[in-house]
Amino acid sequence: MLLRELTREEKAAIRSLVTKWCANYDREMGCLPLDCECYMLGKCWTGSFCRYFREAVLPLNPVLEAALLTEGPRPDFKLCPVCGGAVAPDGRRRYCSVACSKAARQKKQRGYMRKYRG
Numbered sequence: 001m002l003l004r005e006l007t008r009e010e011k012a013a014i015r016s017l018v019t020k021w022c023a024n025y026d027r028e029m030g031c032l033p034l035d036c037e038c039y040m041l042g043k044c045w046t047g048s049f050c051r052y053f054r055e056a057v058l059p060l061n062p063v064l065e066a067a068l069l070t071e072g073p074r075p076d077f078k079l080c081p082v083c084g085g086a087v088a089p090d091g092r093r094r095y096c097s098v099a100c101s102k103a104a105r106q107k108k109q110r111g112y113m114r115k116y117r118g
Contacts, residue, residue: 004046013064014040021057024050062086 006014018025018040030037031050040050046068049058058065063077063086078087078094082103085096095101 006044006046010064010067011043013061014043017057017061017064018053021060022053023056024052 018038019027022038022040024032025038026032038050040053043049049068054069058068063079066077066086078089079085080087080094080096080100082095082100085100087093087096095104
């Protein structure tokens, strides 16, 4: 596995996920099973991750998960303009799901009709 340094955004996303969603993290104690500071908060390189973080917390952010767990250069995911979810860069897709696509179309149609009536 090719190691690379984490970007500032990735470090901030990891910190946010750990402090908000990790069941093993406590503000006063750190990592409860290890009884020391959380290993993931000081992480600077890709490579080994806390098993609980990798399996339970990281899937909550699919963009970060793909960036950290894929081999080679990190993929550049686009953000869905409706919900902010991850959209794969491999095609012409603009929205992450059919529901977001419908919501965006309805919003656009409402604006068009408002302009048409006015």
